Amino acid sequence: MDRLPTIEDVARAAQVSRQTVSNVLNTPAIVKPATRKRVETAIRKLDYRPHASARRLRMRKSSTIAIRLDPMTNGISGALLDRFLHALTEQADARGIRILLFTAADPVAEIEQIRKLRAGADVDAFVLTATFHGDPRTEWLVQNNVPFVTFGRPWGANDMNNPAHLWVDVDGFSGMREATINLIDRGSSRIGFIGWPSPSGTGDDRRRGWQEAIQERLDLGEGDLTALNVSIEDRLEDARDAVVALLEGDARIDGLVCASDTLALGAMIAAASIGRNDLPIIGFDNSPVGQAIGLSSVDQSLGEVAAGALELLLGETGGDLIHRDGAAGDIRHCLITPHLVIRQPLRLLAPDAE
Amino acid sequence: MDRLPTIEDVARAAQVSRQTVSNVLNTPAIVKPATRKRVETAIRKLDYRPHASARRLRMRKSSTIAIRLDPMTNGISGALLDRFLHALTEQADARGIRILLFTAADPVAEIEQIRKLRAGADVDAFVLTATFHGDPRTEWLVQNNVPFVTFGRPWGANDMNNPAHLWVDVDGFSGMREATINLIDRGSSRIGFIGWPSPSGTGDDRRRGWQEAIQERLDLGEGDLTALNVSIEDRLEDARDAVVALLEGDARIDGLVCASDTLALGAMIAAASIGRNDLPIIGFDNSPVGQAIGLSSVDQSLGEVAAGALELLLGETGGDLIHRDGAAGDIRHCLITPHLVIRQPLRLLAPDAE
Numbered sequence: 147m148d149r150l151p152t153i154e155d156v157a158r159a160a161q162v163s164r165q166t167v168s169n170v171l172n173t174p175a176i177v178k179p180a181t182r183k184r185v186e187t188a189i190r191k192l193d194y195r196p197h198a199s200a201r202r203l204r205m206r207k208s209s210t211i212a213i214r215l216d217p218m219t220n221g222i223s224g225a226l227l228d229r230f231l232h233a234l235t236e237q238a239d240a241r242g243i244r245i246l247l248f249t250a251a252d253p254v255a256e257i258e259q260i261r262k263l264r265a266g267a268d269v270d271a272f273v274l275t276a277t278f279h280g281d282p283r284t285e286w287l288v289q290n291n292v293p294f295v296t297f298g299r300p301w302g303a304n305d306m307n308n309p310a311h312l313w314v315d316v317d318g319f320s321g322m323r324e325a326t327i328n329l330i331d332r333g334s335s336r337i338g339f340i341g342w343p344s345p346s347g348t349g350d351d352r353r354r355g356w357q358e359a360i361q362e363r364l365d366l367g368e369g370d371l372t373a374l375n376v377s378i379e380d381r382l383e384d385a386r387d388a389v390v391a392l393l394e395g396d397a398r399i400d401g402l403v404c405a406s407d408t409l410a411l412g413a414m415i416a417a418a419s420i421g422r423n424d425l426p427i428i429g430f431d432n433s434p435v436g437q438a439i440g441l442s443s444v445d446q447s448l449g450e451v452a453a454g455a456l457e458l459l460l461g462e463t464g465g466d467l468i469h470r471d472g473a474a475g476d477i478r479h480c481l482i483t484p485h486l487v488i489r490q491p492l493r494l495l496a497p498d499a500e
Numbered sequence: 501m502d503r504l505p506t507i508e509d510v511a512r513a514a515q516v517s518r519q520t521v522s523n524v525l526n527t528p529a530i531v532k533p534a535t536r537k538r539v540e541t542a543i544r545k546l547d548y549r550p551h552a553s554a555r556r557l558r559m560r561k562s563s564t565i566a567i568r569l570d571p572m573t574n575g576i577s578g579a580l581l582d583r584f585l586h587a588l589t590e591q592a593d594a595r596g597i598r599i600l601l602f603t604a605a606d607p608v609a610e611i612e613q614i615r616k617l618r619a620g621a622d623v624d625a626f627v628l629t630a631t632f633h634g635d636p637r638t639e640w641l642v643q644n645n646v647p648f649v650t651f652g653r654p655w656g657a658n659d660m661n662n663p664a665h666l667w668v669d670v671d672g673f674s675g676m677r678e679a680t681i682n683l684i685d686r687g688s689s690r691i692g693f694i695g696w697p698s699p700s701g702t703g704d705d706r707r708r709g710w711q712e713a714i715q716e717r718l719d720l721g722e723g724d725l726t727a728l729n730v731s732i733e734d735r736l737e738d739a740r741d742a743v744v745a746l747l748e749g750d751a752r753i754d755g756l757v758c759a760s761d762t763l764a765l766g767a768m769i770a771a772a773s774i775g776r777n778d779l780p781i782i783g784f785d786n787s788p789v790g791q792a793i794g795l796s797s798v799d800q801s802l803g804e805v806a807a808g809a810l811e812l813l814l815g816e817t818g819g820d821l822i823h824r825d826g827a828a829g830d831i832r833h834c835l836i837t838p839h840l841v842i843r844q845p846l847r848l849l850a851p852d853a854e
Contacts, residue, residue, distance in 0.1 A: 232571055247589045247599040248593060
């Protein structure tokens with residue numbers, strides 16, 4: 147075998163599932179002795195080293211990493227991936243690596259593009275963005291032994307710790323928790339959350355951050371949590387209408403945290419339109435739009451995300467560790483802690499408010 | 501010679517300047533007969549065809565075009581090149597071409613990067629952005645016979661018509677003229693222009709559009725034009741302060757056109773802060789920030805710009821013709837007409853306005 151053996155190779159050789167191999171490595175006590183023995187034999191036979199500290203990616207002459215670039219959609223939060231691309235290009239350049247762009251209409255088309263780029267042998271590895279529940283791309287990449295890293299953790303429970311899936315992500319939970327606590331420290335005692343409909347890996351994670359801060363620091367019950375929790379698609383107008391309804395239905399609300407700057411801008415316009423210009427609002431993404439109008443927001447620290455992605459691909463150490471796959475130094479997953487940026491907002495007056 | 505001969509090859513062979521070759525081709529009457537004969541001999545000997553209608557760029561296996569990506573700067577107007585990159589990637593993909601990104605700190609470093617990428621033989625052509633007076637990059641590319649196209653015309657007077665320099669640009673003059681006339685048609689009779697300090701190719705071009713509309717349609721003298729013309733760096737705060745001073749010094753001003761959305765947003769905040777929420781303002785770039793707050797703006801039609809750039813590189817026809825280098829169908833320069841987007845603005849109240 148020309149390449150390093152993977153957990154899948156072991157699973158195939160031992161005729162067990164990948165999960166079973168992982169169990170043998172991490173929690174051997176729960177595996178039946180006969181199965182364990184078979185897996186251990188396969189590991190020895192293939193010389194599988196789950197914690198190889200060698201540089202993962204042997205860059206070829208091309209030294210090129212490819213990433214999909216989508217058509218422009220939402221100009222507010224959509225710019226996030228552009229900012230990631232800038233950071234990635236800069237960090238890659240510092241390592242002598244180029245970034246190649248391609249497009250794809252959907253995950254299946256993206257797999258096909260990756261297959262073609264691999265066949266042309268001019269790309270060493272792939273960076274994937276916007277991971278989701280049951281993402282077929284990462285499964286395909288693992289199966290086909292293609293070097294890759296995702297910006298976004300795998301959202302299926304079992305996949306989070308898969309050593310074959312390198313990922314870097316931003317800790318939305320802690321970011322939203324910090325934003326909520328900031329409002330509490332500034333005097334808010336009834337804080338609403340404007341987020342996306344469940345299930346959404348990213349959205350639910352951010353919602354949990356708000357929820358934990360509320361439960362820890364405020365005297366609010368389950369009924370309040372339900373009443374203060376708004377789920378809405380990521381569109382400015384929808385957020386505006388939903389927040390008007392929320393604030394008109396509950397005059398005691400004295401703060402809002404939002405899962406995106408798009409939602410936060412809608413919330414600002416809503417608050418202004420009913421004379422609540424004073425309502426403190428915090429968004430998420432620290433978008434250029436938010437910066438221009440003085441919106442407070444959670445910044446995803448995209449420079450660290452880009453550095454983390456490259457370090458994982460190249461097998462360098464670094465980044466904030468959340469999962470060590472056994473041996474020290476072999477980091478395969480990075481969870482970046484975002485940081486809160488507080489600004490003095492411009493006051494907005496909605497068009498029909500005069 | 502493996503490649504097609506260029507105007508430089510002819511100049512070298514005839515021991516004259518490039519300009520002299522160009523004169524022989526375009527205005528032979530002004531060239532001394534002896535010189536003309538020497539140049540014509542060189543043209544025949546080299547089989548130089550200035551108007552070759554064959555596809556200019558013979559894409560090799562890599563089918564890759566490279567473009568420099570800068571670090572993120574201004575989040576408002578700076579996003580323009582990101583939007584261009586999206587459009588370019590999409591249009592290139594439709595032609596089976598990939599986009600490779602690299603970074604460079606300055607024009608000299610960019611030339612060095614281009615040299616390296618050419619040496620590696622994995623890039624077919626280059627797209628350059630942000631051309632400027634005396635741009636050393638384009639001169640180097642022409643001299644070294646590297647296929648390229650610029651988004652941005654060459655701003656030196658003699659270079660505009662250089663057939664060796666393919667370029668696509670947006671007609672800022674006509675865009676700003678249309679914006680100004682739109683305000684006049686809606687009743688404005690004293691319209692200020694907020695632009696960048698001269699000399700600025702792009703900025704001066706946009707200023708001329710405002711100026712021509714004013715001179716054509718309004719009864720204003722030279723003194724008025726001077727008083728209504730503000731030059732300021734492209735920063736929101738600077739624009740805000742300058743527009744406050746402008747409006748406080750001249751209460752009759754009843755409209756503003758701005759060379760960028762950054763300036764226009766500063767102008768909106770300035771107007772709101774002194775109770776002039778009603779002042780019509782038009783920006784330039786149709787940025788996501790502008791879209792979010794309902795700013796009217798001139799849209800650069802980046803899809804057309806991207807298509808034009810690729811068509812020029814590939815020797816396809818298309819785009820708005822401003823210069824035909826002799827033979828019909830051989831378009832080497834595209835000037836795209838932008839279009840005006842009128843919106844109902846949100847009302848802004850500056851922080852200290854209450």
